[in-house]
Amino acid sequence: MEKGEITKRKVMEAAVSLFNVKGYSGTSIRAIAEKAGVNVALISYYFGNKQGLMEKLMIEFLEGYTMNIEKEYQNLNSSSAKQCLNVIVENLLKYQQQNHHLARFVHREVTLDSTLVRELMMTYFMREKHYLKAVIETGIKRKEFNHISSDFVAIQIRALVTMPFSQPQYIREIYHLSPNENYFVQKYLQHIEKWLNEFLYKETLYKKQLNIVSAK
CATH class of the missing domain: 1.10.10.60 (Homeodomain-like)
Known part of the structure; x- marks a missing residue:
């Protein structure tokens, strides 16, 4: 360098x-x-100036964030939607863990209304929405996912993935966990995947229905 x-x-x-x-x-x-x-x-x-420095920080973080979604989205034609979504979630968690100080700053700043934030919303967050919805809707179309609102699922996934890094102090003080540690990311990833299995993935729901019928 x-x-x-x-x-x-x-x-x-x-x-x-x-x-x-x-x-x-x-x-x-x-x-x-x-x-x-x-x-x-x-x-x-x-x-x-300071504004230019802030813009550089936010753009660099969001470029990497959306790239982690887009990179896996490119594999959607050759993999299942379930696998694609699981990898996207894992990549986003690990990316934020590796950049946890910057993630906290950016997530906090984008809650404020400014010209810069509106521009970032249109550039990066619209891309995030597009790719997440595309994966979800592909899963629904392929009958891998339950037929539910892709908008709300995308919102829930974003909330799950970003919350520990937007509010690390809350996680540390209330739950005595550290989002920047590998152990937390591994356990939290398992929790999200379990939630997706229960909530979104059709195969799991189908097996549950079979078990209920068998038990009768």
């Missing part, structure tokens, strides 16, 4: 750390420069 890229990474990591503790408004460019151990002028050189 080139020296300039190393400096940019140091600045971005310092910014995320401070934004999560003091908030975006409560963090100055000077404080970021001091934490990163760089000259203030370098932040202006690489990012323009």
Whole structure:
């Protein structure tokens, strides 16, 4: 990695750390420069200003987030919708775990109404919605999934996948669990897959119905 890229990474990591503790408004460019151990002028050189730095952080995170969905969506023609959806959920959990500080910052910022957030919604969150709904609707069409609203299923999956990383303090203080640890991600992934088996996947429902009939 080139020296300039190393400096940019140091600045971005310092910014995320401070934004999560003091908030975006409560963090100055000077404080970021001091934490990163760089000259203030370098932040202006690489990012323009604090707004430019924030935009870079959010776009980089959301690019990686949606790429993890899109990458697996490309395999939908050669795999089952169930397998595709399971891999997407696993990839998103692991991606956020690996970037948990940045994930917390971005998830919090997108709850605010601003021109930037509206642009990100139209660019990245519409892509997320498109791919998730496409996988769900393909599963319904192939009769792998129960015939339920793809909109609400997509909303529920997003909520399940992002909640531990948008509210890690709640998870730690109330449940004494750490979303950034491998153990949490593995157990939480198992829980989501079980929920999908019970709620969405038709094969599991069909087996349950057979068991009920057999028991009579």
